[in-house]
Amino acid sequence: MDAAHLSGSGVVIVGDTTATSPEIAAVRAVLEQVVDPEIPVLTIDDIGILRGIEFEGSTVVVTITPTYSGCPAMDLIKDEVTSALGAAGYDAVDIRTVFSPAWTTDWMSPEAKRKLSEYGIAPPQSTGAERAPVLCPRCSAATTHIVSEFGSTACKALLVCDACGEPFDYFKEI
Amino acid sequence: MTGSEPVVAREPQGPTGEVEATLLTYLLRHADDNLVLAQRLGEWISNGPELEEDIALANVGIDFLGQARAIYTYAAGAEGAGRTEDDLAMLRPEREFTNCLLVEQPNGDFAHTMARQLFFDVYQLSLWDALSRSDDVTLAGIAAKALKEARYHFRHSSMWVIRLGDGTEESHRRMQDGVDAMWRFTAELFTGDAVDAVMVDQGIGVDPATFAAAWRDRIDEVLAAGTLRVPEDPYQRMGGRTGFHTEHLGHLLSELQWMQRTYPGLEW
Numbered sequence: 001m002d003a004a005h006l007s008g009s010g011v012v013i014v015g016d017t018t019a020t021s022p023e024i025a026a027v028r029a030v031l032e033q034v035v036d037p038e039i040p041v042l043t044i045d046d047i048g049i050l051r052g053i054e055f056e057g058s059t060v061v062v063t064i065t066p067t068y069s070g071c072p073a074m075d076l077i078k079d080e081v082t083s084a085l086g087a088a089g090y091d092a093v094d095i096r097t098v099f100s101p102a103w104t105t106d107w108m109s110p111e112a113k114r115k116l117s118e119y120g121i122a123p124p125q126s127t128g129a130e131r132a133p134v135l136c137p138r139c140s141a142a143t144t145h146i147v148s149e150f151g152s153t154a155c156k157a158l159l160v161c162d163a164c165g166e167p168f169d170y171f172k173e174i
Numbered sequence: 175m176t177g178s179e180p181v182v183a184r185e186p187q188g189p190t191g192e193v194e195a196t197l198l199t200y201l202l203r204h205a206d207d208n209l210v211l212a213q214r215l216g217e218w219i220s221n222g223p224e225l226e227e228d229i230a231l232a233n234v235g236i237d238f239l240g241q242a243r244a245i246y247t248y249a250a251g252a253e254g255a256g257r258t259e260d261d262l263a264m265l266r267p268e269r270e271f272t273n274c275l276l277v278e279q280p281n282g283d284f285a286h287t288m289a290r291q292l293f294f295d296v297y298q299l300s301l302w303d304a305l306s307r308s309d310d311v312t313l314a315g316i317a318a319k320a321l322k323e324a325r326y327h328f329r330h331s332s333m334w335v336i337r338l339g340d341g342t343e344e345s346h347r348r349m350q351d352g353v354d355a356m357w358r359f360t361a362e363l364f365t366g367d368a369v370d371a372v373m374v375d376q377g378i379g380v381d382p383a384t385f386a387a388a389w390r391d392r393i394d395e396v397l398a399a400g401t402l403r404v405p406e407d408p409y410q411r412m413g414g415r416t417g418f419h420t421e422h423l424g425h426l427l428s429e430l431q432w433m434q435r436t437y438p439g440l441e442w
Contacts, residue, residue, distance in 0.1 A: 069319055070240025099244060100315025102322060149330050150230035154237060158226060174322050 027053050027060055030088040034080045037073045038153050041119040044077060048107030051098060059092040060085060065103050068154040105173050121156065122170040134170050136161035146170075194252065196372045199272070200379055201249040201313075202262065203369075203415055204301075206273035208242035209263055210423070211235070211294065213430050214281055223284050230330060234291075237323040244316045264434040268424045269417040276359035278414070278423040282352065285338055285345070289352035291331040296392050297363045298324045300385035309377035332396045339400025346401065353397065354405050361410035364389065369415075 031050060036042050044050045044064065052063035062081055066074050078095045085093045105124035108116075113123035122137045133142040141163035149172075151158040156169040215235030222228025246259035276294055281287045302324055305317035338349040364386035373379025397404055413419065433440060 066240065068237055068240060069244060069316075069323060070236035070238070072236065098315070099319050100311070102315070102319035104322075148226035148230055149326060149333070150226070150233040152229070154233045172326070174326070 024053050033084050041115045046112035060090050061094045063096045067103050124171045124173040127173045138166050139164040199369050200373050203272040205242045205245035206271045208238040210273045211277040212238035241320045264431050272415050274362050275414040285348040285352035288334040289356045292335050295328040295331050304380035336400040339402040357405040358411050362412045
């Protein structure tokens with residue numbers, strides 16, 4: 001993708017996290033340290049919050065998107081991006097928030113889903129189909145049931161495994 | 175509240191002046207709906223009927239708060255008068271709030287809250303779906319995101335209305351009471367006015383009357399699944415969109431705005 005392009009909905013998306021110039025790659029490496037404060041096994045890139053990196057002159061422009069409209073972690077994530085880049089010598093940092101295209105769990109990489117599962121959170125299923133049985137992240141049983149559509153954060157639901165009896169979070173597909 | 179400003183700029187939309195002022199009015203009514211309902215849902219925190227539900231209501235509320243912030247931020251920028259999202263939320267008096275009357279109704283018992291939520295969630299499913307196709311790219315972006323959240327809200331509220339309606343004699347009675355009490359505030363949702371007409375004309379907004387039938391079909395379906403009766407009471411209250419509220423909004427705002435009114439500019 002180009003550094004700036006038009007998406008199908010006509011919204012300008014700035015930057016591209018997959019761009020490979022050495023300068024961008026260096027920033028990207030720094031941002032690997034910034035994790036989701038609620039789910040510290042995932043970086044903001046893993047989870048799809050990081051939407052773009054580019055330079056405007058000497059200013060690093062980092063574009064992020066909230067998972068949910070009301071995600072209370074966004075301000076903390078901005079602080080952490082600024083401080084990680086500051087520690088790496090990037091003094092001029094501009095963080096921009098976009099709402100479009102709307103964040104989806106489909107952006108999460110297979111590696112991110114594996115890390116989630118190991119952490120004890122059942123990873124999101126693909127958004128295209130009806131929800132299949134959610135596998136227990138502890139014992140892999142498919143006999144689980146939902147306790148509440150809303151869990152410890154906006155992005156999770158609470159389930160219980162009927163086989164091992166453990167309650168667990170499911171990262172909702174959205 | 176700071177941060178989360180969408181940076182995508184709205185494309186020029188023809189004549190300025192009147193249209194810009196109408197857009198501001200239009201944005202504020204939808205932002206006000208979300209803020210007021212977020213505040214009501216927040217009142218449940220630590221008072222939920224069970225722990226999971228306490229968390230669910232807070233989660234739904236925070237979605238509404240986030241949507242309100244996005245719209246207020248956009249409105250503040252569109253107004254260009256130096257006001258911020260905080261000023262719009264915290265420093266406007268009751269008569270300037272143009273939320274619908276439904277969202278300001280007191281929580282009542284849990285069944286009242288779920289009836290209010292179901293009616294509003296189904297309305298928003300259609301509203302956000304239509305606005306996600308708005309020519310106004312900023313509004314379309316906010317709406318497309320909100321639509322995904324609204325689907326979860328509906329899943330939650332419809333599940334409870336059915337469960338309580340089709341539950342015990344006591345839960346059925348209370349769920350029916352909730353539906354009956356909130357019904358009189360539903361026609362307002364679908365009563366378009368001159369503001370809607372201008373927005374439709376500009377390709378920005380939607381006439382809410384166009385999704386009244388879809389709303390009713392879906393509500394009938396959920397109420398039937400919950401063995402609940404559709405109210406026959408023809409009496410309907412209106413006025414929210416022009417700032418004439420029920421007595422409840424002033425009390426809600428006095429709590430919501432107290433800090434900024436008492437200590438202007440306070441931050442922490």
